[in-house]
Amino acid sequence: MWDYLLALVFGFCFGWLLQKAGLTKYHKIVNVFRFTDLSVLKFMLSALVVGMIGLYGLQDLGLLKLANITPTYIVGNIIGGLIFGVGMAGAGF
């Protein structure tokens, strides 16, 4: 139950932030691939930087243990990414 409540809270924050950053709009998504609006990159990379520092910082302080890191399948990840990009640039979501 607690877990599902967390899902709702995290989801709410996630949706809120995507909306406020304008990433729910077609032109924001497609224009990152045209290099005319880099909002998607700015958003993703600042999330990554803060998240990386936060996670590994907390782990080094012994406050958190990183478990089940996404496994890597080199061919699958690249081919999946290549297919995903086609859909993303077309649909704009």
Next chain:
Amino acid sequence: MNKILAILKKEEWSPYWSGAALGVVAVLSVALSAHPLGASGSFENIGGLILRAIAPTLVANNLYFRFIMPPGITWQVILMVGVFCGAFAASRLSRTFRLAAVPDPQWRAVFGPSRWKRWIVAFLGGIILEYGAGIAGGCTSGLAIAGGVALAPAAFLFMGGMFASGILTAMLLYRSRY
């Protein structure tokens, strides 16, 4: 208080700040819950649920639904309910919420006002996107961000592929307007 309200009502936040806030949410999600912040998987969970109602044996024998994306109302589906509510609240608060068939001015300027054109491209794009996410093991949120913050190599391979083909697709769609 009024200042906070003004910030909440603002239509657009800086992508740097909203991205940084998402980074905090990603850290909290790892600290408090065992699930990654994935988006695309929930649509597969629901898709499996619908398909199981139509063709139960097909889903029961399908390895993907059996081992990778079990049909059902999973944690990720609840997360998507939250995403919908959050985005809705944000757009209502900034008074930018509208119902429109072809909402984006850039799409209208480039591809015309036809609603079917937009909807078909969005639908096909969604299928391709989900298929790619299924092969890669996640999407921009569940793999690139949730995996990337844990420094999983998969996230960066995926992002490389996504941008390479995304740029090419945008070039082909926009041609001289690229």
